Amino acid sequence: MSSVSELRLSRVAHPSAIKSLRHAFMAFLRANDVSEDCAADIATAVGEALANAAEHAYGENLSGLVEVYARVEPEGLVVEVLDRGVFVERPRREGRGFGLRIMKAVARTVSIDHDGGTRVRMVFDARYVRSQPLEAS
Amino acid sequence: MSDASMLAVVKMDGELDISRRAEIRAALAIDGQPAGVLVDFAEVTYADSSAISELLRFRADLGRRGLAVALLIKSPQFKRLLEYAGVSDAFAVFDERADALTYLGSARR
Numbered sequence: 001m002s003s004v005s006e007l008r009l010s011r012v013a014h015p016s017a018i019k020s021l022r023h024a025f026m027a028f029l030r031a032n033d034v035s036e037d038c039a040a041d042i043a044t045a046v047g048e049a050l051a052n053a054a055e056h057a058y059g060e061n062l063s064g065l066v067e068v069y070a071r072v073e074p075e076g077l078v079v080e081v082l083d084r085g086v087f088v089e090r091p092r093r094e095g096r097g098f099g100l101r102i103m104k105a106v107a108r109t110v111s112i113d114h115d116g117g118t119r120v121r122m123v124f125d126a127r128y129v130r131s132q133p134l135e136a137s
Numbered sequence: 138m139s140d141a142s143m144l145a146v147v148k149m150d151g152e153l154d155i156s157r158r159a160e161i162r163a164a165l166a167i168d169g170q171p172a173g174v175l176v177d178f179a180e181v182t183y184a185d186s187s188a189i190s191e192l193l194r195f196r197a198d199l200g201r202r203g204l205a206v207a208l209l210i211k212s213p214q215f216k217r218l219l220e221y222a223g224v225s226d227a228f229a230v231f232d233e234r235a236d237a238l239t240y241l242g243s244a245r246r
Contacts, residue, residue: 015154015155015156015158016156018154018155018156019152019154019156022154022183037213037214040183040213040214040217041214041217041221044183044185044214044217044218044221047154047185048185048186051154051155051185051186051187054155055155098186098189098190098222098223098224099185099186101221101222101223102186102218102221102222105220105221105222106221
């Protein structure tokens with residue numbers, strides 16, 4: 001199967017859009033010969049970041065976007081999930097807040113910044129991905 | 138469901154993500170006092186933390202009512218999700234319906 005080293009997706013950050021984003025991301029992983037179990041795990045982690053954006057980023061604003069950017073780099077598969085909403089620190093609620101724990105269980109590193117929205121950056125082990133990393137630009 | 142000799146069965150399929158949170162919550166709303174609850178997710182192909190949150194809420198409710206619950210899950214992704222979230226031990230999870238029913242039968246004795 002031919003590999004695709006880079007992916008960019010953008011959709012309205014609404015729960016109803018998450019499934020199609022996740023499926024498109026899975027297709028990208030399959031195109032890069034990622035095994036089904038690894039692809040499912042990576043898509044799970046990315047799905048959690050997408051769900052957070054859909055649930056929290058924009059409040060009542062139903063037109064805000066969530067973007068996914070994935071790129072095969074020497075350090076591994078780098079995935080960024082971005083929104084341009086307003087981050088609000090929320091109190092911990094019983095039985096909630098598993099998304100970050102799941103992301104950290106799957107990704108080698110997870111970093112989050114809230115500068116002008118929320119950017120979740122995850123790096124997954126290179127061994128998951130058989131395509132060649134992009135040349136540095 | 139009000140007959141204490143009967144099990145309640147909740148069955149869902151497909152992908153249980155954030156877009157189906159309300160549907161999951163409604164499906165897990167068990168009335169009455171059944172002998173136990175079988176949550177049949179055998180045909181669920183994907184789940185995210187929304188499903189976990191609703192299952193934990195459900196488990197707490199059943200615990201208050203003294204009801205046992207068994208989860209039938211076949212999707213490897215769903216099973217790993219429970220591990221990654223650190224809640225595997227919170228549920229009795231089974232691959233086979235017969236095993237789940239045996240568990241519920243023993244739990245009510």
